[in-house]
Amino acid sequence: MTAALEAVDVTRSYQLDGLTVEALKGVSVTIERGDYAAVVGPSGSGKSTLMHLLGGLDRPTTGVLRVGGRDVADLSADELAEVRNATIGFVFQAFQLLGRTSALDNVAMPLVYRGLRRPERRRRAREALDRVGMGHRLDHRPGQLSGGEQQRVAIARALVGDPQVLLADEPTGNLDTRTGDEVMALLEELNSEQGVAVVLVTHDLEVAARARRSIRVRDGLLEVDA
Amino acid sequence: MRFAEAWRVAVTALRANRLRSLLTMLGVIIGVAAVVVLVAIGTGAKQEVEDQVNGLGANLVIVVPGKLELGSAPTKSRLELGDADRIGRALGQPGQVAVSLASGETVRYGSRSAFTTVNGTNPAVPEVFVRPVARGQYLRQSDVDTRRRVAVVGAGLAETLFDGSDPLGRSISVGGVRFRVIGVFEEVGSSLGTDRDSEVHIPVTAAQRLFGDERVDAFALKAPSTDEIEDVRRTALAVLAERYPDEEFSAVTQDQILGTIGRILGLLTTVLAAIAAISLLVGGVGVSNIMLVSVRERTREIGLRKAVGARTRDITLQFLIEAVLLTTIGGILGIALGVGGSLALSAAFEQLPAVVTWWSPALAFTVSAAVGIFFGVVPARRAGQLDPVVALRTE
Numbered sequence A: 001m002t003a004a005l006e007a008v009d010v011t012r013s014y015q016l017d018g019l020t021v022e023a024l025k026g027v028s029v030t031i032e033r034g035d036y037a038a039v040v041g042p043s044g045s046g047k048s049t050l051m052h053l054l055g056g057l058d059r060p061t062t063g064v065l066r067v068g069g070r071d072v073a074d075l076s077a078d079e080l081a082e083v084r085n086a087t088i089g090f091v092f093q094a095f096q097l098l099g100r101t102s103a104l105d106n107v108a109m110p111l112v113y114r115g116l117r118r119p120e121r122r123r124r125a126r127e128a129l130d131r132v133g134m135g136h137r138l139d140h141r142p143g144q145l146s147g148g149e150q151q152r153v154a155i156a157r158a159l160v161g162d163p164q165v166l167l168a169d170e171p172t173g174n175l176d177t178r179t180g181d182e183v184m185a186l187l188e189e190l191n192s193e194q195g196v197a198v199v200l201v202t203h204d205l206e207v208a209a210r211a212r213r214s215i216r217v218r219d220g221l222l223e224v225d226a
Numbered sequence B: 001m002r003f004a005e006a007w008r009v010a011v012t013a014l015r016a017n018r019l020r021s022l023l024t025m026l027g028v029i030i031g032v033a034a035v036v037v038l039v040a041i042g043t044g045a046k047q048e049v050e051d052q053v054n055g056l057g058a059n060l061v062i063v064v065p066g067k068l069e070l071g072s073a074p075t076k077s078r079l080e081l082g083d084a085d086r087i088g089r090a091l092g093q094p095g096q097v098a099v100s101l102a103s104g105e106t107v108r109y110g111s112r113s114a115f116t117t118v119n120g121t122n123p124a125v126p127e128v129f130v131r132p133v134a135r136g137q138y139l140r141q142s143d144v145d146t147r148r149r150v151a152v153v154g155a156g157l158a159e160t161l162f163d164g165s166d167p168l169g170r171s172i173s174v175g176g177v178r179f180r181v182i183g184v185f186e187e188v189g190s191s192l193g194t195d196r197d198s199e200v201h202i203p204v205t206a207a208q209r210l211f212g213d214e215r216v217d218a219f220a221l222k223a224p225s226t227d228e229i230e231d232v233r234r235t236a237l238a239v240l241a242e243r244y245p246d247e248e249f250s251a252v253t254q255d256q257i258l259g260t261i262g263r264i265l266g267l268l269t270t271v272l273a274a275i276a277a278i279s280l281l282v283g284g285v286g287v288s289n290i291m292l293v294s295v296r297e298r299t300r301e302i303g304l305r306k307a308v309g310a311r312t313r314d315i316t317l318q319f320l321i322e323a324v325l326l327t328t329i330g331g332i333l334g335i336a337l338g339v340g341g342s343l344a345l346s347a348a349f350e351q352l353p354a355v356v357t358w359w360s361p362a363l364a365f366t367v368s369a370a371v372g373i374f375f376g377v378v379p380a381r382r383a384g385q386l387d388p389v390v391a392l393r394t395e
C-alpha cells in the first residue's frame, strides 16, 4: 500500500526583496495511513511550510512530493485541488470558518467541489458534525459558537470528505488548555477509531509526547523523526 | 452543483453588502435608464414623422425644381401650370396632378388677423392628398379657370378668425384682396413642422396674380399603386426633361423623404445613446472597483475554498457571477426606470412622443450583462489565481 503522503528531500525557498529565504532545506518524511505524528520545533523552523507542502497547498522548490501516491509535479493546479479535496483535511489555528454561513454549510462546503448535490452534502455534514459532538449546533454561525466549538466544526469540515490524512497546524493555538485538551482528545479518537492519519503541529510538548511519532524540525531541517 | 454554489455565494455576498451593492449598481442604473429613454424619444420622433408623412396620403410623388438635397438652397421654380397638364396627360390621368404655389400672407376678418401660409392649388389636391373638407366644398376647376377669388380655410385658422361663428360665405382679406370662404378643412394637425390647420387654399391662378408670379412651386401626384410609384416618378421627370432640357428636377417619394429623415433621426438617436452609454461604462468601472474590494475582503475565504478543493474556475465563476449580477440587476432597475421615465415624459410633454421598443430594453440588458463580464473578469481572474497559502495567511 502506498504511503498517504511522502516527501523526498524537499526544499522550499522564498524570494524576499531579492533575498532567498530557505524555509526548508531538504526534508524527507513519509506519513503512512493511520499515522499519528506531531511536528514540533521552534518558531520559524519551517513547520507550517512543511504542512503546506504535505497537504498539497504548495509545491516544493526541489525534491519530490507525493500526495495519495501522486507526484504533485505531474499535476496541474486544478488537479492538485481535486487531490486535496479527496485525500486531505485541513485544520487551521484560526479555524477559518465562513462567518455568514451556518455550521452545517461550513462543513458541507468541501463537498461542493466534489460535485455532490446539496441534500447529500448536508446529510454528510450532519454526520460529520455528529462525530465531533456538534450535532446540536447545525444552524449556529461561527460567531455564535465558542472557540472550542468552532474548532470542532472546523474538524468536522476536515473530516466530511473522508480524507486519508488530517493536517492540523497548531489546532489548539487559539484555545485555552481545557478546550485544547478536548480538541486533542477528539483528534486522537478520530485517529484510533476511524483510522484517519493525523499530522499536527504543536508547541505543547505534552501533546507531542502523546503522539505515536514526533517529527522535530529545526532551521529547515529534520532533526528527529521518531 | 458547483454553479449553483457559485450562484448562492455570489447572491449571499451581494445581500451582505446591500447598500454597497446598490450604490455600485447606481452607475449602471443611470446609464441604462438614459439609453432607454433616449432611444425611446428617438424612436417616438421617428414614428411621429412617419405618421405625419404617411398621413399626407398614399403613394405620393412630389415634383420640385432643382436637385433636392439636404442643405441645398431652394431653386427658383421654372414650373408652369401647363406642365401639370402635360404630366397628367403623359400619365393618362389628366386633372390628377396637384399644383402648389405658396407664400406667407396676412389673412384678416374684421379686426382679427393671422399671418399664415396661403397655398394656390387646383381641384386635384383632394384626389392626391388626404385633405378632407369638413364644411362647404373644395376648389373647383371653374374656380381655377376663372381665377375666382374663393378660399378654403384650415380648421385652426377658421377658429382664429371667426371664433366659432360660421365662416362659409364670409369675405376674408388675403394679402389685401377679398376672398369668399367656400369651405373649411377638417382638422389634420401639423406635419413636418408646418401647422396644416392654419393654411388657406385659393385657386392657383388667383394666387399667381396675388403673388405676382407666373410659375408654380411644385406638383404632387398619386401613383395608382405602390408598384407604380417608380413609373410615375420617371414619367414626370421625363416630361420635364423634354420640356426643360437644361434644368434639373426632382421627383421624391414618401419613402425617400422618410429615408432621409429616418437617417438623420437614427444618427441623432445613436449619438445620444452613445453619450448615455458612456455613463454605463463609468458604472462598469465602479463595478470593477468594488469587485476588487470584494476579492480583497474575501481573500481568506478564497484561500480556504481552494484549500478544500475549489479549482481556479470555481472561484473565478463565483466572482464573475457576482459582477454580472450587479450589472444585470442594475440593468433591470435601469430598464424599469427608463421605461417608466419614457412613459412619464411622453405623458407630460405632448411634443415628446417617446416610444419604448422591445429591442432597446433587450439591448440594454445584454449590454449591462456584457459590462459585468467585461469589468468583472479582471477581479474574478485575480481571485481565481490567488495562491491558497498566501490567501489563507492574509488578515
Ligand SMILES: Nc1ncnc2c1ncn2[C@@H]1O[C@H](COP(=O)(O)OP(=O)(O)OP(=O)(O)O)[C@@H](O)[C@H]1O
Pocket: A014, A015, A016, A021, A022, A023, A041, A042, A043, A044, A045, A046, A047, A048, A049, A050
Ligand atoms: N511567503 C513567505 N515569504 C518569505 N518567507 C517566508 C514565507 N513563508 C514562510 N517564510 C519563512 O520561512 C520560514 C519558516 O516559516 P514557517 O511559517 O514554516 O515557520 P513555523 O515553523 O511554522 O513557525 P511558527 O511556529 O512561528 O508558526 C520563516 O523564516 C519564515 O519567515
Ligand SMILES: [Mg+2]
Pocket: A047, A048, A049, A169
Ligand atoms: Mg507555523
